[in-house]
Amino acid sequence: MNTGIALLAFAYVLSQFFRAFLAVLSPFLGPDIGATPEDLAFASGLWFIAFAAMQPPIGWALDTVGPRKTAAALLLLGGGGGAAVFALATAPVHISIAMALIGVGCAPVLMASYYIFALEHPPARFATLAAMMVVIGMLGNLVASYPMAIAAETMGWRMALWGLGAITAATAFGILALVRDPAKVVSDSKGSFAEVLKIRALWFIFPLMLVSYAEVGALRGLWVGPYLTEVFNAEPRIIGQATLAMGVAMVLGPLAYGPLDRMFNTRKWVIVIGSGIVLGATVVLSLTASQSVLWVTAFLCILAFFGSTYPAIMSHGRSFLPPHLVGRGVTMLNLCSIGGVGIAQFVTGRLYTTTAQGGGASRPFEAILLFFALILAVGLVIYLFSRDTKPNAA
Template sequence: MHIGLILLALAYVLSQFFRAFLAVLAKILEQDIGASPDDLAFASGLWFVAFAAAQIPIGAALDSIGPRRTAAGLLLIGGGGGAAVFAMATSPLHIAIAMTLIGVGCAPVLMASYYIFAREYPPMRFALLASVMVGVGSLGNLVASYPMALSAELLGWRTSLWGLGGLSTLVALSIYLWVRDPAKVEGETKGSLAELFKLRALWFIFPLMGVNYALPGAVRGLWIGPYLTDVFGADTSAVGLASLLMGTAMISGTLFYGFADRLFPSRKWMLAGGAMVTCLATFTVILLPAHSLVLAVGLICAIGFFGSGYAVIMAHGRSFLPPHLIGRGVTMLNLFSIGGVGILQFASGRVYHHYAGTGDTVLPYMMVFVLLGACLVAGLLVYLFSSDRAA
């Protein structure tokens, strides 16, 4: 099982990479195939929407055929195939198609790991294991920053994507060979989505799940590049370095939340406090839009650190799930998380496009931050009525 989890972690590195690498390619793709920031926002949004939409069938597949075939099959077709389509792209439409395929391919990877954690390990260890998996996988976020920018400059973005497609294919085949499905529980009943939504405790967790990762995910995955370039005149290397710093902050935050979950008496108020700090950093960006590049990067890193409570929110929701609903439950929580990113990517692209017409360089980005910050505030207000549970 340990080899299988290592391979799933490597696959999750790829998943994190693919959701974030567009930010450092923004300028190159605009020059080569005419892809504007709102084109890339649309393509990035499609990645998240496809990823989210796949969660419902993936949840059923995890409960029925297990994580091995579910993860290997989709990563092979969607990850390997989508990267190949991206490498051959000649228009923004091709980028959108490629990102949709890649989103489907990456969709089962983390949930396959969580399913194994939930079925094979004690509930009290779920938050820590989930956070470590996200932290390790977030190395892909780092590779999607400065190293990807360097690779694009030295090898070309098409060659880089062909290499990523080959790596995705190899990892998918390895998962099929080495991952082992957890044993079924004798006499276990078959769950359904209707039964899942009867768990009222989840209703107050879903909204925060839907917006908490959306803010740092949208900034790191797309807006950090255009924002720093247009407002501060940052070049590709500077954007890559800033993305690397934010990615490092997100990994550190993920691990912090995972270990802090064992120490804080209240999971709910730890998460609420982190969301409040994220809101504060976001609205500081809005109030000081072009003060200095160093301050902007520092605030973005704060958003990345304190907005990385995803795995512990997942653990909060998982604590209310009976064994026969684990597959559907964790994937539904993930649907809200990734779906929220996708929806807000679309919305942020439209907001940017609307205000870009004013001729103001700074205003479009500030309105994007207003949108993302306001949604986080709304999700946090609902979450404050949730039930606390530490196990």
Template sequence: MRFGLVLLCLAYVLSQFYRAFLAVLTDVLGDDIGATPDMLATASGLWFLSFAVMQIPVGWALDTHGPRRTSAILLLLGGAGGAAVFALATTPLHINIAMFLIGIGCSPVLMASFFVFARMYPAKMFATLGAVMIGVGSLGNLAGSVPLTWAVDVFGWRETLWALVAVTVLIAVGLWLVLKDPPVVQGDEKGSVLDLFKIRALWFIFPLMLVYYAPAGAMRGLWIGPYVTDVFGGNAGIASLWMGVAMIVGTFTYGPLDRMFGTRKWVALFGNAMAFLFVLLLGLGVAKGYWSAVALFAAAGFFGVSFPLLMAHGRAFVPAHLAGRGVTLMNLFGIGGVGVWQVISGRMHATLTPSATNVADPYQMIFLFFAAMLAIGILIYAFSEDRID
């Protein structure tokens, strides 16, 4: 099982890479196939949306068929297949198709890990184990910054994508051969995802799940690159790298805090309030230079990665026989929210840019939009029931 979890972690490295690498490819894809930033925002949003839509069937598959077949088959067909479509792309439409397929391929990876944690490890370790998985997997976020810039400069973006196809295939085959399924839960209890909506405590967690990752995910995945380039003439790869590092450190920091302070709700509430503050400062145009902007992005990224804590909070209310459906439903809100807000942000950029008197104005409006959505989620979450188990 340990080696299987290592492979799931490597697969999650790929997932983090694929969700973030468009920020660095903006210029080269614009030059080669005419893909504009708003087009790439749509493509990135399609990754998140297909990922989110798959969470319900993935949850059913985890509970019914286990993580081995679920993760290996989808990663091979969707992940490797989508990366191949990307490598062959000649129009922005091809990028849309590729990102949609890659989202499907990546959709079971993290939830397969969480499924194993929920079934085979003590509940009090769930947030910490999840943070470790996400933190290590977030190396893919870093790989999608300066290392990707270097690879594209040296080998070309198509050649780099073909190398990623090969890596994705190898990891998918490895999962099929090595990963073991947890024992089946014994008992006659049946249920569906609809039963989860009957758990009132989750109603106050879902709204924050829907918005918490939108600022960090969308800004790191797309907007940080064009923003620092257009507004300050800075290096997109370096900015993406620092924000990625901050998100990794933030993930590891969140992991043990629920056990340290004896609360999940108040740690998550404080962290997301801080993320709101830094996103708001970006939206208000407080950054007057490249490095001050990078610092604000990094701070927003550090506080905006409360995923393992929120997942643990929601998981505490989900019965064991619905573990797969429970973690994937939570993830649907988290990833689906990013997809929706990312597509909307792309439309905002396309609409606001032609009439903007200042190059920074469209970006700042997008950041203010993210801050407003996050504020609403935080206010609802403030009424949630705390639970440590």
């Protein structure tokens, strides 16, 4: 790992932090600026939608401008600027604007590193390298849990956001100075997103990519906070500890998935088994949603661990992409993954509101979990028809 890749990895740590820290800040943002769980679900959804909407232009920019300038410019303007808007927020709408800007800023960093890996390393190593970046990035999940709760309690959430904005801006300048663009791919075809969509093998992968990260991203990014607060009256530090445990599971999950495709010489069936475990655990948790804090946290960790299929699915999709379509192809896959979380946040926000009237405190979260079980089942059934590829033959 050279210095440029290390900086992109640190930028991805920031990306993971920003998508997850609302869960810990929810107890502070409610009293301070009147942000309700539905407001925060909407703001979190905007982060993911803005992130997803940027993937097509980022795919074009990676193939034409290069990863260095693409990542640096967006991280500085969107990430640094969005953190400043968040620090100045006085109403829920300001949080939504800030999260959308931060989503734009974080959108290119992982794809920039994947673009470099895809063009400078053999295809058989892509899953391991992709998992490595995800594992490093998941450190942001850890910082966005218990440490962020402590920071918000001691220095205040506004001061913490100003510090994050400064760190984000400095990282962007470092990327501009130290990341090296890979050599341009010479091809008779200019490449396009329409050409990516003509690859029929990807049609059975896109649906699972759309729903596989939606549950873990939405639960860790937001719902674990309101869930533990409303059902168990958990204090902020308990929420911080639960999200820390989820964050550790999300670090260990990609580490486990990374070498499995080469160990068993199959990309498809590693993903099928892991997704099946997530589906079963989601159904069980929905039926036992008010058992205890420890029980719920344990199941959330199971979901976080086995739901870390992102690099494995990305590797499966990457195996069908020719070199001149790598930038557009991986960003199209990423669009599905991140866009799925954004859509899920909007839907679950409405689900929360409509099911919160009457019934027990756990009813809205049971409905949210059943929603995730349903969409994962649909995506998994479609994925069963996908064509497997053998990494050891690459």
